[in-house]
Amino acid sequence: xxxxxxxxxxxxxxxxxxxxxxxxxxxxxxxxxxxxxxxxxxxxxxxxxxxxxxxxxxxxxxxxxxxxxxxxxxxxxxxxxxxxxxxxxxxxxxxxxxxxxxxxxxxxxxxxxxxxxxxxxxxxxxxxxxxxxxxxxxxxxxxxxxxxxxxxxxxxxxxxxxxxxxxxxxxxxxxxxxxxxxxxxxxxxxxxxxxxxxxxxxxxxxxxxxxxxxxxxxxxxxxxxxxxxxxxxxxxxxxxxxxxxxxxxxxxxxxxxxxxxxxxxxxxxxxxxxxxxxxxxxxxxxxxxxxxxxxxxxxxxxxxxxxxxxxxxxxxxxxxxxx
Numbered sequence: 001x002x003x004x005x006x007x008x009x010x011x012x013x014x015x016x017x018x019x020x021x022x023x024x025x026x027x028x029x030x031x032x033x034x035x036x037x038x039x040x041x042x043x044x045x046x047x048x049x050x051x052x053x054x055x056x057x058x059x060x061x062x063x064x065x066x067x068x069x070x071x072x073x074x075x076x077x078x079x080x081x082x083x084x085x086x087x088x089x090x091x092x093x094x095x096x097x098x099x100x101x102x103x104x105x106x107x108x109x110x111x112x113x114x115x116x117x118x119x120x121x122x123x124x125x126x127x128x129x130x131x132x133x134x135x136x137x138x139x140x141x142x143x144x145x146x147x148x149x150x151x152x153x154x155x156x157x158x159x160x161x162x163x164x165x166x167x168x169x170x171x172x173x174x175x176x177x178x179x180x181x182x183x184x185x186x187x188x189x190x191x192x193x194x195x196x197x198x199x200x201x202x203x204x205x206x207x208x209x210x211x212x213x214x215x216x217x218x219x220x221x222x223x224x225x226x227x228x229x230x231x232x233x234x235x236x237x238x239x240x241x242x243x244x245x246x247x248x249x250x251x252x253x254x255x256x257x258x259x260x261x262x263x264x265x266x267x268x269x270x271x272x273x274x275x276x277x278x279x280x281x282x283x284x285x286x287x288x289x290x291x292x293x294x295x296x297x298x299x300x301x302x303x304x305x306x307x308x309x310x311x312x313x314x315x316x317x318x319x320x321x322x323x
Contacts, residue, residue, distance in 0.1 A: 003060075003065070007060065007061070009093055009094075010060070013092045013093060014034060014037055014042070014089065015037060017092075017117065021118055022117070022118045023116055024116045024117070025084035025085055025087075025116075026087050026098045026100055026103075027103070028084065028199065028200075029200045029205075030046060031046070032046045032047065032085060032088075033045055033047075035052050039057075043055075044085055055085055055086060063086050063087070064090070075104055076103045091116055092117065094113075095107060095108055098114070132285070135181065136180075141174050141178075142281060142284055143280060143281055144167075144174050146280070189206060189208075193207070195208065244258060
């Protein structure tokens, strides 16, 4: 297939992208926007930059030829500096795909939308269905949103105690489950982030970093090595809390003689009524399902009209002596 056909398909696809759509480069995930579509080039701009950058047709053709000349996927690391946007725009074509996990750009037979734009493009594979995630944090977040909508958390002092308990419980559950999900996401991200440059998403950015942790070797090794350098052991030994507690039991000293004691108050979640949560959650899911189905309201109205008609017929039969 000549590149001119591919090029015009790309132009048609990007014309369908909303003006405020954000694209991302495949490796560094730098966000950029499409400013203008011309016959022989595209103009883009990176976030927080006032200048536009031209992406030339001939450069797209060069990348296209490199992919077409071999059956192997094109390694994105081979892209010249500042050429990542070419791969992003090329992936808008239904038959080109960027695989960020493997770091390649490939030609595919089955049309697929680009994963590097926040706007879903229409492809021949048909409509997509929205599946509700089966995650604890989703369920608890849904319940929390429902509670926030039913109460007025902007004025906590005016809320009933039971309402505050519900709000506190759900906030606690969301925090716990969100942290579990965050840690799982972090594990996967660590496998994909191989440099210290920030990687951007739609809502923020992350960066691979390292933390230095220290743990002392056994006491005897540390003390002997320091004493060998002229450091007296009394300078590095500390009071052992466990031994102090043992000493308190056999002396007349009180705990307050040896400890600075400060007492604070806090609220602890004691119990969660999972049955009530599940019941309310199911009701919310049913409401969402009904909202996703435009025929639901019309169907419910037809059911009500049918029930009213049945009541009329039943009343007429009873009054006429028919059973």
